[in-house]
Amino acid sequence: MTTIISPASILGSQSPRLKSLPPLGLYIHIPWCMKKCPYCDFNSHEVRGGEGNVPEAEYVAALIRDLEAALPQVWGRRVTSVFFGGGTPSLFSARSIDAILAAVRALLPLEHFAEITLEANPGTFEVKKFADFRAAGINRLSIGIQSFNPGHLQSLGRIHDDRETHRAIEIAQKNFDNVNLDLMYALPDQTLEQARNDIETAAAYGVSHISAYHLTLEPNTLFHRYPPPLPDDDLSAEMQIMIEETLAQGGYINYETSAFALHGRESRHNMNYWTFGDYLGIGAGAHSKISFADKIVRQIRYKQPREYLAKTAPDVAASGAPMMEQHEVGRNDRSFEFMMNALRLTRGFTTEMFTERTGLPITGIRRQLDEAERRQLIVHDYRHIAPTLTGKRFLNDLLQIFLPEKSDM
Structure with missing residues (x-):
């Protein structure tokens, strides 16, 4: 039996692209x-x-x-x-x-x-x-x-x-x-x-x-x-x-x-x-989030000072940054990671910023937004999203709505 793969399914499996890099x-x-x-x-x-x-x-x-x-x-x-x-x-x-x-x-x-x-x-x-x-x-x-x-x-x-x-x-x-x-x-x-x-x-x-x-x-x-x-x-x-x-x-x-x-x-x-910008972290145990046009990566340096110093010694430094861990932020995780930070902001954020920083359309989380608004945890329209006073008080409940349903393939 021949399996036919549609162009739409191929496009859907690709990593979303960023039109511009954040600060x-x-x-x-x-x-x-x-x-x-x-x-x-x-x-x-x-x-x-x-x-x-x-x-x-x-x-x-x-x-x-x-x-x-x-x-x-x-x-x-x-x-x-x-x-x-x-x-x-x-x-x-x-x-x-x-x-x-x-x-x-x-x-x-x-x-x-x-x-x-x-x-x-x-x-x-x-x-x-x-x-x-x-x-x-x-x-x-x-x-x-x-x-x-x-x-x-x-x-x-x-x-x-x-x-x-x-x-x-x-x-x-x-x-x-x-x-x-x-x-x-x-x-x-x-x-x-x-x-x-x-x-x-x-x-x-x-x-x-x-x-x-x-x-x-x-x-x-x-x-x-x-x-x-x-x-x-x-x-x-x-x-x-x-x-x-x-x-x-x-x-x-x-x-x-x-x-x-x-x-x-x-x-x-x-x-x-908090607005899902980028940061390069150097030093023992420092975390980084770095965006590229076709991917977003997170990194962690070696945590123990002695090990970090060994990994950055002059004779080994040429092999690259002293990375203990590195992974790409998948499509399903981008939305949640953005919301986990930006919903801490009292004034909220624009839908345009969500798209700029994640490469994803805001329509991808429309169901979650509607659920959060139904529970009076946010107010939102097509331009702006912000937590309500209740949303601020029960931030963990609000964030749970945006947890990824399944891991990226």
């Missing part, structure tokens, strides 16, 4: 921290024997070789933002950060006035060091405050106290006009008034950006193995509403589930992430 960000991972926090599931590694035991110069050289090896994947594309994450990137000297940024500028076309963010923890702040970070080209600082309450800082395993927290913010504001404060709520034994005090204290500083994350018990963390007493769902929801109302009164716009910014001060790097 490109650069993520640089510094994996070391002074102490591993019990809630942290990031690829971070506690410094053994003091800060001087970090192989800083060797790691900087490895990052540069990693970037050089990755260039063919992003050749000619402009970089719109740079983000140093960790770990605690502020453990590194300003000289090292300067050397990394010098290599970035030499190897990639960096957009004029690109946003360049460095994550820092209060226990690493020194006046001269942060002035030098600014001189090296860092123009946005993200400080891991988590709480202003000394008891909660202790329960979270932070190495700084409340006095160091206030001092760090003051130093930051003397050197940077774009500062983010990371806070957490629904902490062990936290009351609504304690959460309110944290958020009001942060807002009083008038920084350009505040992130407020719900503490979750992630697998492979100490808190997951030994759960502390956390606020129940009702109290956590009260805290979230209080945070949104308090920051709105302070002039902050809740533009993403956990992100609040003064007008025009949204994080450009994170906005690119």
Whole structure:
């Protein structure tokens, strides 16, 4: 029996093509921290024997070789933002950060006035060091405050106290006009008034950006193995509403589930992430999403610093980027991955952006959109899609509607 394959079926099996490539960000991972926090599931590694035991110069050289090896994947594309994450990137000297940024500028076309963010923890702040970070080209600082309450800082395993927290913010504001404060709520034994005090204290500083994350018990963390007493769902929801109302009164716009910014001060790097933009990640355990005309790929670098350094050694670096894992994002997964990010945006997104970033027509998820609207989780028309207040509150329920029904063939 002869099987006849129609042209339509052949076309349907082809990978969707992108008419244009999205913006490109650069993520640089510094994996070391002074102490591993019990809630942290990031690829971070506690410094053994003091800060001087970090192989800083060797790691900087490895990052540069990693970037050089990755260039063919992003050749000619402009970089719109740079983000140093960790770990605690502020453990590194300003000289090292300067050397990394010098290599970035030499190897990639960096957009004029690109946003360049460095994550820092209060226990690493020194006046001269942060002035030098600014001189090296860092123009946005993200400080891991988590709480202003000394008891909660202790329960979270932070190495700084409340006095160091206030001092760090003051130093930051003397050197940077774009500062983010990371806070957490629904902490062990936290009351609504304690959460309110944290958020009001942060807002009083008038920084350009505040992130407020719900503490979750992630697998492979100490808190997951030994759960502390956390606020129940009702109290956590009260805290979230209080945070949104308090920051709105302070002039902050809740533009993403956990992100609040003064007008025009949204994080450009994170906005690119949430709108399914591209990012090249270098460093131990860094993730990348790179689009090509005919495919979208995700990559993960080797996670353990020693293994990463071995894979980027001069004698092996010529064999390519130190990739632990790489896979292509299939047709069925593109829609879900886009929605998983973009539905976190309070204002939602345009249907045109969905098509531009996925290469797929919005009609491919019409049934899911109608179901989400029927359940009052989104509002949508032919031009725009946005979560409702209910959709924001029950984001996981909303996202489940868009889960792929079956894997790509």
